[in-house]
Amino acid sequence: MVGLAPRQNPGSRRDWLVTVILALWLAQVGWLSWWFAPEGKDLINRLLTGQIGAAIRQEEPFSQGLAEVQKIIPPAATYVFLDRYEAGKENKARYLLYPRRHILLNPQIRPAPLFDRLVREQAEYLIIRDGLPPAARYFLEYPNHPAFHYLMESKAGTVYRVRPDLLVGGFYD
Amino acid sequence: MIEGLLTGFWLALGLASIELVGYGLLLVWLPRASNFTALERFALGFGLGALVLTLWMLGLTFLNIDFSLPWVLGPWLIILNPGWALGSRRRLWYNDLRQLWSTGRKIVTLGYGCGWTWRERAWLILLVLAFAFALLRATLYPLWSWDAVTTWGLKAKAFYLSRAIDLSRFEAHNYYPNLVPLLMTYIYLWLGGVIDHLVKAIFPLWGGCLVLMFYSFLRRLQVKRPEALLGTAFLVLNGPTLITHFFIAYADLALTYYTLVSAGLLFLWLRGQAPAGSLILVAIFGGGMLWSKYEGWPLVMINFMAAALTLLWLGPSDRGRKFAALAGSSFLTMLFYLPWRYFCLTHQMIVGADHVGGFSPAQFWHAIIYLLQALFWPPYFGLFWPVVILAGVRWSREALYSPGLFLVLVTLGNLAAIVLAYAMVPASVAEFPLYMRATVDRLLLHGVPVSGLLLAAPLAAWNVSLHNTFNYYRGCFPRQILKG
Numbered sequence: 001m002v003g004l005a006p007r008q009n010p011g012s013r014r015d016w017l018v019t020v021i022l023a024l025w026l027a028q029v030g031w032l033s034w035w036f037a038p039e040g041k042d043l044i045n046r047l048l049t050g051q052i053g054a055a056i057r058q059e060e061p062f063s064q065g066l067a068e069v070q071k072i073i074p075p076a077a078t079y080v081f082l083d084r085y086e087a088g089k090e091n092k093a094r095y096l097l098y099p100r101r102h103i104l105l106n107p108q109i110r111p112a113p114l115f116d117r118l119v120r121e122q123a124e125y126l127i128i129r130d131g132l133p134p135a136a137r138y139f140l141e142y143p144n145h146p147a148f149h150y151l152m153e154s155k156a157g158t159v160y161r162v163r164p165d166l167l168v169g170g171f172y173d
Numbered sequence: 174m175i176e177g178l179l180t181g182f183w184l185a186l187g188l189a190s191i192e193l194v195g196y197g198l199l200l201v202w203l204p205r206a207s208n209f210t211a212l213e214r215f216a217l218g219f220g221l222g223a224l225v226l227t228l229w230m231l232g233l234t235f236l237n238i239d240f241s242l243p244w245v246l247g248p249w250l251i252i253l254n255p256g257w258a259l260g261s262r263r264r265l266w267y268n269d270l271r272q273l274w275s276t277g278r279k280i281v282t283l284g285y286g287c288g289w290t291w292r293e294r295a296w297l298i299l300l301v302l303a304f305a306f307a308l309l310r311a312t313l314y315p316l317w318s319w320d321a322v323t324t325w326g327l328k329a330k331a332f333y334l335s336r337a338i339d340l341s342r343f344e345a346h347n348y349y350p351n352l353v354p355l356l357m358t359y360i361y362l363w364l365g366g367v368i369d370h371l372v373k374a375i376f377p378l379w380g381g382c383l384v385l386m387f388y389s390f391l392r393r394l395q396v397k398r399p400e401a402l403l404g405t406a407f408l409v410l411n412g413p414t415l416i417t418h419f420f421i422a423y424a425d426l427a428l429t430y431y432t433l434v435s436a437g438l439l440f441l442w443l444r445g446q447a448p449a450g451s452l453i454l455v456a457i458f459g460g461g462m463l464w465s466k467y468e469g470w471p472l473v474m475i476n477f478m479a480a481a482l483t484l485l486w487l488g489p490s491d492r493g494r495k496f497a498a499l500a501g502s503s504f505l506t507m508l509f510y511l512p513w514r515y516f517c518l519t520h521q522m523i524v525g526a527d528h529v530g531g532f533s534p535a536q537f538w539h540a541i542i543y544l545l546q547a548l549f550w551p552p553y554f555g556l557f558w559p560v561v562i563l564a565g566v567r568w569s570r571e572a573l574y575s576p577g578l579f580l581v582l583v584t585l586g587n588l589a590a591i592v593l594a595y596a597m598v599p600a601s602v603a604e605f606p607l608y609m610r611a612t613v614d615r616l617l618l619h620g621v622p623v624s625g626l627l628l629a630a631p632l633a634a635w636n637v638s639l640h641n642t643f644n645y646y647r648g649c650f651p652r653q654i655l656k657g
Binding site: 091099 | 323
């Protein structure tokens, strides 16, 4: 503690604690530059190549997939996105596909609650990023099911067109 | 190429307009006796401009008027007409421009030719490098960080596309205050589209204003320029948390800035050193805290309670008048929350249900242990908290009998509020540690610059021959504060 006390005669004696703190801090600044070095390197590369802004997003397969999905889902439509929130993908989908209305459901959802939600929300599209349990898959991929129409397999997931008006009746499973 | 330059031009104009509105209002509102420096007016101007423009955008939503530049900015330009409001303070802003030009030149030339020592230049170079990195990192990359994409950026995009505060098509903590999304929307209006890498230029600029205010507070607390620069570099370059917030488009930086200004001016006021009009700014920037983030509420209360307790403990002779002034300031602050609260009520939005649950003793103890670890874990804030705690402990006796008590109370209050918040957060046993790990650095960040003012004493005493630190604390306080 003595070291942090003011000097009676400035410059006459070394303040060991201040010196230690300063040395540690400068070492920490060195560590900080090491911490940010990969980002700095990428930044310099991008400055040199001019690959910046929206182009960076398009390097990512998931965003490329969303760009394809964006073309087939109209802005006023509602879609259900099946994914786990923790995966950090659905928030990107919601952001990039806005103003399309986004409803997140767990990919392990059973068919009945899924269909119920599709009807209640009047969702016209369904995007599955992760695998669905076989039961739900069976309904969706049943070739002649009138409510679901397979549209595309994008890097963002499998996209179906949904006719919620054809999903009638109570849902039990 | 030309299109890129034009977009950059509109971005610069948009950012300058925020500054112009805030700076202009400061010139008009503040009493002539107010001795804020040009640097302070510049740094305060950005925060004030952001606050009034976004509150006005909320007002436009109430009035069912779509967002557009003439409606958002127009009224302020009319109010601040250079021929009238700003014209009356022509000499002041002319002098400010000259001073800012001179300061800018010193920064650009890294202090060469200005008689600066190599140490001063070294600290300045570190700061300039940090900000150059943050500016490029912000403006070259699109929005990518979690909350920026999930909450703040999404809302900004939604508000821009609907030209109003329209929360009908998503659920993203809709009750959160909207200063940051609306400010991003405002820049989108200038850019003419959702260009989400350029909009992030707001954040390094805001970070710069925060750092300027921290530096200015140190200077007002008798810290000499070399030590103030060192202290400022110590604040910025300690762990990656603060620098990261200069470029990730989170609302935490805004809250940190408003908290620093509000608490810093309150501290100066308690010391009897605040420029005229400071207490009104304390209230207005307290309003900025409330309008930035949901967490602004407890921080505002801690600030005012710490000030009241300090007054109560020191017992100055004019404490009645001071308490009345403090009460008036806190009342004015609360008024800033009413418009958003009214919006939530009229739109049937439930406030805070996802963050406030019952008190959990297990989470409480867990939070204390984790918080202590976080304070000393270098990848969060480097050496910052250990050194601040060291300084606080070293001067605890002096602080107990001086307005320095305010800073100690604010620091302890912030830490206690974080622990309490974690004890009440509705989380399962499995997700609680993950939740803490994801948020503790941000919650600590809000109080970092204010607590950093505790370093003013050692920095001021560094090369100054004072009799002792107690005299440093006492020297510039009004006598009546120290002993009635």
